[in-house]
Amino acid sequence: QKEVEQDPGPLSVPEGAIVSLNCTYSNSAFQYFMWYRQYSRKGPELLMYTYSSGNKEDGRFTAQVDKSSKYISLFIRDSQPSDSATYLCAMRAPSGGGADGLTFGKGTHLIIQP
Amino acid sequence: DTEVTQTPKHLVMGMTNKKSLKCEQHMGHRAMYWYKQKAKKPPELMFVYSYEKLSINESVPSRFSPECPNSSLLNLHLHALQPEDSALYLCASSYPGVSHEQFFGPGTRLTVL
Numbered sequence: 657q658k659e660v661e662q663d664p665g666p667l668s669v670p671e672g673a674i675v676s677l678n679c680t681y682s683n684s685a686f687q688y689f690m691w692y693r694q695y696s697r698k699g700p701e702l703l704m705y706t707y708s709s710g711n712k713e714d715g716r717f718t719a720q721v722d723k724s725s726k727y728i729s730l731f732i733r734d735s736q737p738s739d740s741a742t743y744l745c746a747m748r749a750p751s752g753g754g755a756d757g758l759t760f761g762k763g764t765h766l767i768i769q770p
Numbered sequence: 771d772t773e774v775t776q777t778p779k780h781l782v783m784g785m786t787n788k789k790s791l792k793c794e795q796h797m798g799h800r801a802m803y804w805y806k807q808k809a810k811k812p813p814e815l816m817f818v819y820s821y822e823k824l825s826i827n828e829s830v831p832s833r834f835s836p837e838c839p840n841s842s843l844l845n846l847h848l849h850a851l852q853p854e855d856s857a858l859y860l861c862a863s864s865y866p867g868v869s870h871e872q873f874f875g876p877g878t879r880l881t882v883l
Binding site for chain 2: 660
């Protein structure tokens with residue numbers, strides 16, 4: 657079983673729809689949960705991060721973490737064609753203040769149809 | 771300046787060549803990372819530098835040799851690569867205690883012939 661599972665899609669929705677993206681994970685040590693957006697042939701861009709469980713909202717984006725189910729979600733409201741990209745979830749465990757790499761999901765390719 | 775820059779954007783090399791990838795940031799970050807990303811796959815961690823010292827090496831073959839000459843620069847030296855090493859090589863940086871906020875560069879797309 658992979659550490660982080662994410663449906664690669666593609667997920668195609670009409671403009672203005674609410675988009676739901678999800679990841680599941682198996683490592684209970686993960687405490688930091690991130691969502692990155694990656695446009696074609698570009699580097700990933702950090703959208704949001706959440707520490708432990710709970711919700712976090714930033715504009716049209718809402719991130720949710722349910723540690724009991726090992727399940728995280730990203731919701732995009734009022735989706736726009738410019739939101740079309742690959743969305744990667746990423747996670748890491750606490751590292752005692754040191755630097756540590758991230759464990760990524762495969763990424764979901766999202767297409768917003770005008 | 772909130773940007774991580776990488777050069778070159780594209781690189782084509784033969785299996786006997788020696789080349790280097792360069793990454794630069796001026797955000798005061800003291801942790802820098804190399805990731806490898808193959809098509810339609812997630813980024814995979816290769817190396818982590820913290821305060822200019824190599825802190826993590828994810829069992830990467832020795833034909834990849836990282837170097838961190840100062841707090842703003844990170845290099846990846848390449849030698850005797852294989853065609854399967856063709857990928858997008860991503861550099862990232864962060865504050866060492868804030869690894870969950872990693873800023874990525876645009877990547878170098880490497881093709882090994």
